[in-house]
Amino acid sequence: MLATSPGTSIPSADVRRRARPVLLVTALALAACGGPTPEKAAQARDRAASTATSAGLVASAWDSGAAPGIYASDALAGMAKALEKDSAAPVWSALPGPARDPILRELGILRATTAALDSAVRRRDRPTLDALRGSLGDHGRALTAVEIDTVP
Amino acid sequence: MSRLIEIALGIVTGIGGFLEAGSLATAAQAGSEFRYDLIWAVIVGAVCLAFLVEMSGRLSAISKHTIPDALRERFGIRFFAVALIIMELVMFMVMATELGGVAIALEFASGVSYRWWALPVGFVAWILLWKGTFGLIEKGVSVLGLITLAFVVGAIHLHPPLAEVARGAVPRLPAHDHARYWFLAVSILGASISPYLFAFYSAGAVEDKWDVSHLTINRITAGFGMGFGGIVAIGALILAAIVLHPLDVQVDSFAQLPLLLTSAFGRVGFALFVCSLAIACFGAAQEIALTAAYMLAQGLGWRWSENLPPAEDARFSLAYTILIPLAAVPAAAGVDILKLTNISMVLSAASLPVIVAPLLILMNDRRYVRDYGNGWFSNTVVALITALAFVLAVVSFPLLIKGGG
Numbered sequence: 001m002l003a004t005s006p007g008t009s010i011p012s013a014d015v016r017r018r019a020r021p022v023l024l025v026t027a028l029a030l031a032a033c034g035g036p037t038p039e040k041a042a043q044a045r046d047r048a049a050s051t052a053t054s055a056g057l058v059a060s061a062w063d064s065g066a067a068p069g070i071y072a073s074d075a076l077a078g079m080a081k082a083l084e085k086d087s088a089a090p091v092w093s094a095l096p097g098p099a100r101d102p103i104l105r106e107l108g109i110l111r112a113t114t115a116a117l118d119s120a121v122r123r124r125d126r127p128t129l130d131a132l133r134g135s136l137g138d139h140g141r142a143l144t145a146v147e148i149d150t151v152p
Numbered sequence: 153m154s155r156l157i158e159i160a161l162g163i164v165t166g167i168g169g170f171l172e173a174g175s176l177a178t179a180a181q182a183g184s185e186f187r188y189d190l191i192w193a194v195i196v197g198a199v200c201l202a203f204l205v206e207m208s209g210r211l212s213a214i215s216k217h218t219i220p221d222a223l224r225e226r227f228g229i230r231f232f233a234v235a236l237i238i239m240e241l242v243m244f245m246v247m248a249t250e251l252g253g254v255a256i257a258l259e260f261a262s263g264v265s266y267r268w269w270a271l272p273v274g275f276v277a278w279i280l281l282w283k284g285t286f287g288l289i290e291k292g293v294s295v296l297g298l299i300t301l302a303f304v305v306g307a308i309h310l311h312p313p314l315a316e317v318a319r320g321a322v323p324r325l326p327a328h329d330h331a332r333y334w335f336l337a338v339s340i341l342g343a344s345i346s347p348y349l350f351a352f353y354s355a356g357a358v359e360d361k362w363d364v365s366h367l368t369i370n371r372i373t374a375g376f377g378m379g380f381g382g383i384v385a386i387g388a389l390i391l392a393a394i395v396l397h398p399l400d401v402q403v404d405s406f407a408q409l410p411l412l413l414t415s416a417f418g419r420v421g422f423a424l425f426v427c428s429l430a431i432a433c434f435g436a437a438q439e440i441a442l443t444a445a446y447m448l449a450q451g452l453g454w455r456w457s458e459n460l461p462p463a464e465d466a467r468f469s470l471a472y473t474i475l476i477p478l479a480a481v482p483a484a485a486g487v488d489i490l491k492l493t494n495i496s497m498v499l500s501a502a503s504l505p506v507i508v509a510p511l512l513i514l515m516n517d518r519r520y521v522r523d524y525g526n527g528w529f530s531n532t533v534v535a536l537i538t539a540l541a542f543v544l545a546v547v548s549f550p551l552l553i554k555g556g557g
Contacts, residue, residue: 050402057401057411066414067422070263075407082405144400 036094041103042148048086048107052140055079055114056133062121063129069121076118083111099148106143113139159372165294166205166377167301170198171384172436173253174246174343174497176429177490179385180412181403182336183392185329188312188320191386193337195321197344198382200537203530204508206374207515208350212357213366215520219354219507220451222514232451235506239447242503243348245496247440247479251277252489253433256406257426267486274480277437281472286359286458289442293435300432302424303387306416312390338544339494342501344382345537351507352443355450359457367524388412406490441479445471502549504541512538 055076062072087107092100113136120129175194182190212218217225224232254273255266262269281289326333353374362370391412392403401408409429413421442458449456449468462469482492512534515526526534 046400047402047404050400051404053399053401054405054408054411057399058407061411061414061422064418066418067410068419071260071407071410071422074259074263075405078405078407 036091038094038148041091041094041099044086044089044091045103045143045146045148048083048110049140049144051079051082051086052110052114052136052143055117056136056140059117059121059129059133059136063126069124073118073121076114076121080111080114080118083107083114087111095148099146102146103143106139106146109139110136110143155369159369161291162369162373163377163380164298165290166373167294167298167380167384170378170381171297171300171303171388171428171432172343173249173429173433173489174346174493174500175340175385176253176388176409176432177403177406177493178336178339178343178497179389180392180396180409182340183389183394184396184401184403185336186326186333187393187397188317188390189324189326190333190336190340191317191320191389192323193340194344194382194385194389196323196540197341198378198385200341200345200533200540201349201382202374202378203533203537204345204350204511205353205378206371207511207526207530207534208354209357209362209370209374210367210524211511211514211521212354213362213364213370214522214524216358217520218358218446218450219351219511219514220447222520223507223510224451226514226517226520227510231510235510236447236451238503238506239347239351240444242496242499243440243444243447244475244479245492245499246346246348247437247444247475248482248487249489249493249496250433250437250440251476251480252483252487252492253406254430254437255483256489257430257433260407260410260422260429261426266489267484270480270483271477273434273437274476277434277441278473278476281438281441281458281476282462282469284458286356286442289438289458290356293431293438296431297435299424300384300428301387302413302417302421302428303384303391305387306413306421307387307390307394309416310391310394312394317390334547335498338501338547339497340385341540341544342497342499342504344385345504345541346500347503347507348440348443350511351447352439355443355446359459364524391416404490437476437479441472441476444475445469498549501541501544504544505538508534508538508541 058067058072058075058079061067062069087104092103095103113132117129117132117136120126120132179194182193208219211222215222220232220236223235251270251273252266255269258264258269258273259266284292357366357370395412395415396403396408403409406429410422410425413425413428415421417424445468446456448454448471449465454467455465456468457465483489512526512531514520515534516531518525
């Protein structure tokens with residue numbers, strides 16, 4: 001039962017004092033949460049580019065014999081899924097069309113390329129893997145080159 | 153001679169037991185995003201842990217009390233109940249992370265999703281606790297955990313720039329992404345100064361029947377064991393700084409982590425990584441399961457000892473029998489283990505005041521530690537740790553949201 005001041009429904013001073021740190025942390029948390037912003041979109045873009053680079057590294061590790069096919073295929077499938085999730089993230093709604101469209105296009109290509117890398121590893125198709133790695137690098141660079149204006 | 157063996161085993165336990173899913177993931181995240189800039193956080197964490205572990209061992213050797221036992225006796229059941237709930241919740245989350253870490257290692261080796269491995273891993277952890285002794289859990293798994301030294305050898309093998317590494321040992325303000333930097337610093341500290349570690353150590357001192365004659369061993373074990381353990385985490389951080397940072401790769405999945413050792417050792421590195429992750433997380437999961445059961449049993453006055461057959465300390469054994477399968481559920485349900493790791497480490501940091509502040513009082517209470525209480529130096533260090541823990545507790549939640557990614 002919440003303690004209230006006599007004759008009112010206002011919580012007593014004791015309860016208010018105890019609740020203060022909780023309210024402060026909640027307010028800070030809510031303020032930090034916010035909605036989609038260009039800054040968050042820039043972070044999401046960099047994260048997606050990082051995932052694409054990681055996919056290239058995993059494919060190279062498999063190609064050089066440093067990583068087994070089971071792991072490489074599993075990791076690439078996970079990364080393709082992560083890129084698909086990135087494409088559907090609400091954070092892009094913070095961007096104007098000219099910035100959003102190329103990002104979504106590059107994300108789609110990166111996802112498809114990563115899924116194709118997975119399939120090349122499963123087939124042990126090294127020539128295709130080489131070509132796909134080159135394409136992954138190109139589109140990863142194209143993604144990070146998309147300018148996002150983070151100045152409010 | 154037997155003392156020397158005891159010291160060596162203690163140090164080995166410290167090194168082998170230091171690295172687990174949390175310290176590995178946070179160190180790799182720090183190295184990939186901020187190069188060597190967060191090495192200081194690993195050092196502060198290891199030093200703090202060494203002091204706290206030494207105090208826990210001293211408290212138990214002199215007073216024959218474990219930390220939960222002393223907490224309840226000195227501060228009353230109300231305070232103890234709050235501390236118990238907070239600690240059990242945090243340990244549950246960290247245990248879920250560790251079981252998830254073992255399951256992920258098995259996924260890398262088999263291609264079968266970690267979700268399918270979580271419950272079998274929990275079962276193996278339980279059966280080992282049910283059948284094993286304290287010595288087997290403490291020393292056996294930790295000796296195997298020496299495989300994590302592969303991160304140190306790998307870091308040396310890739311020739312890091314020593315001057316930059318040394319500069320990273322000095323705290324500094326970040327050049328970019330302030331929220332993320334401090335979030336990772338908090339996560340590293342939470343991963344290093346895990347309250348379960350010193351609660352486990354204190355229970356171990358009672359299990360091994362320590363007395364005043366063990367104080368030197370305690371000091372050496374705590375200092376060197378935790379110090380060298382920190383070096384393993386620094387090794388992982390340096391590898392991430394060398395392998396991932398130049399390519400702007402941020403660690404947002406455990407699947408990226410084998411690349412740290414494959415870059416240094418090729419195919420052997422992959423095997424070393426899988427074994428390191430599996431063994432380190434399995435050892436940590438067992439220690440946490442035991443500590444969670446210890447906290448309950450010691451605080452509530454139940455009979456407890458990992459060296460007794462389960463029939464003789466039934467409630468203690470029942471506690472870990474219930475906790476382990478429950479902690480395997482998040483991984484079995486497909487929760488993102490890296491996110492769970494980050495949240496667990498921040499919560500672990502936030503829970504520190506609950507155990508560090510009372511420990512400071514206990515270590516100055518002559519009824520418990522007689523003439524072996526803290527000197528001014530120990531008191532200052534622990535006071536600083538307590539202040540740090542309070543600050544961490546306040547800042548960690550907003551940082552979790554703003555910097556957690």
